[in-house]
Amino acid sequence: MKELKIFGVVAFFSLLTYYLVEPYAHHAMHAKFDAQGNEIKIESHGFVYDGTTEAAASAVAISDLEYKIGKEKDAKLKASLEKKLTLAKDVQAKKATFWKEVATIGQLTGNAKAGEAAFASCTGCHNGLNMNMGGVIPPNLDHAGALYDENYLIALLKDPAMASNVDHKYADTMLHPMGSIKGTMSHQQIADVVTYLKEKKAAEPTAKTAFMEACVRCHAMRYDKVTQLGDIPKTKENIKTGHDIDAMKYAQKVAEEQATLAGYMGKLPPDLSMIIRARSEHFMETFIEDPQTQLPGTSMPRVGLSEAGYEKVHEYLMDIGDPSKPARDMAGPWVLGFFFIFTILAYLWKSHQWKDLH
């Protein structure tokens, strides 16, 4: 039938345009390339931490430098590139050694009892007092065993800055706010504490708790009335003046915390209320696994969530940023069903009206 053919043509050009401006353009926009123009594929690794993303980044950096050195004519620039190359190779070796050591610690059998004793050294900082230390508030560790990946925890206790892949920010990784831990624990102690966390601090957190332990020290969530200091407390305004002095005092405390945090991070980490609609699933997964893959040089540390931990945090981001999803899934089929029936009835009416026309 002619009308169907015309419909086919219209649908073809509409879908072609859609494909070009949506999937294709977004792919092209977000693609990353090395110096030779080869695409660098950023993939998620199932929230396993073993130095893979670091090794891949080093490999690209080194091959980029080698390529540039090969093309550089100017002797001075060439020398400076070569210096950078040596540095990049040092970083590569350092990271490889680090993650190899983490793997050996992973082989040890930890003792939860001994771990509990050693954990006392952590509570000096992780004390639940909501006090800033070296730029940021040490997080609550009540569900650390459920939230964080085991290998990551080992790496963290060995060298926090290396584990979270922000060592480039520090001349000495001891300067990281939790950096004093570095070198103070034996491999066995590390294995013990991690075993302790995995056994005793592993109750399943709610979605919100997951966010509060893993992200809130940096990211506010204003659509859930959450700041870097946690839930905003309920306060009352003075009836006679209309001013809420407690709220103002609290706002000042938040502002001060944010200023300190911004000093530590170089900028105030963004509020994440709407982030789930502003970034793709793929971006979120790969970014949380290793922020450096998506924003090279960023100050956001890798958080070290396990896959289950990420699912919880993701659930909370969805609850706040895209709360209509359940309602959409519920109402969608009904509305579409209504229009299907409407269309069938309209077709019958049309057939009736056009019956004897030709």
Place this chain on the structure above:
Amino acid sequence: MAKIDKKAFPFSKQWLDDRLALTTVMKVLNTEYWIPKNINFLWAMGMVLAATFGVLVISGIFLLMYYVPTVEGAFDSVNYTIMTEVGYGWLWRHIHGIGASLVFLIIYIHLFTGIYYGSYKRGREMIWISGMLLFVLFSAEAFSGYMLPWGQMSYWAGMVITNLFSGGSLEAYSFVEWIRGDYVPAQAFLGRFFMLHVFLLPLIIIATIVFHFATLRLPHVNNQEGKEVDFDESARLWKEGTVESRKKSEVIPFSPVFLSKDIFVMGVYFILFFYLVFYNFDFAMDPVNFDPADGLKTPAHIYPEWYFLWSYEILRPFSKDVGLIAFAVAQVALFALPFIDRSPNVAPASKRGLFKYWFWTLLVIMIALTALGKLPPTDPVFAAMGLVFAVAFLLMGPALYIITKFEKKIEEGA
């Protein structure tokens, strides 16, 4: 005063006819508004557009009840108040967003239908010109609406587009500031676009839709063969009312016969519409705009909504001044279509010799420009293609003039 039946019961048919000529109005607008029989579903696109405009107005009214037009309040009023607190606020917002995108898809289909069947000439010039006016008004409406959520894309698209008014080397920055009411997009800018979006432009659009309908009245709509229908004779045959005479008649009344098809097409359209509302809305609500406006952080890629991409791409590949001129030409070129086309034929493109190839080339060029408008120009291949297609678009005007100048006249009945 005219004769009035004093005994007529208030609000009865006779009573209303005496006062409002209701029967005559119904005839003029509906039952004796004649449409050629030989049309396909593409002729329903006009009514689909009217319906979509209606949906945009209604959903817009709901959004307007909660929207806050201030730079501090706008983002949260849309993303928090409407999306979270207001019951079904998300539904109205998604409907409004999808409607704004689909209205352009349908406008483009409607417009290319007009070009394909030659419906813009031989008495139909004013239909075309009023239609192009609607296109421009809808563009302004869509752009002003895009400013309102005050996200990153609102801010930076507003920045880039208002910058165009500096006129390249004219460096008329004071003019740009006059438009913005400030050095950068800020409160005055948002307030102005808010007023335009919810009041002035919709008002002008409604008036222009009425005008567009009025321009259809005398020339009537075209038909699949571009045949000149004898409307008086066909209308007489239809009104005779027998099955035989109606078969012979070449027309149908707008209501109910044409309308029944319109409504069926609308049904199919709304299935697509609500599928997108519920399950696939990102293309109409750009993720980047869910980041709040930040004048200190330029997004990696700034691009307009998809329906502006082709004209954006005509601007981009050239040097500043040439680009602006090309852009300006592209904006008005389509208005002139009825006068560039020198051929006397009103017929589907498939029967018009070289024009057939001209039509499909134009379509391909516009789609290519649309795609390239979003692809990063930092890629040398995309940049080169952008230049080629932009030049090709500009050459399509002279090409049409020459092609149609030599087009052979198609004899009626051949």
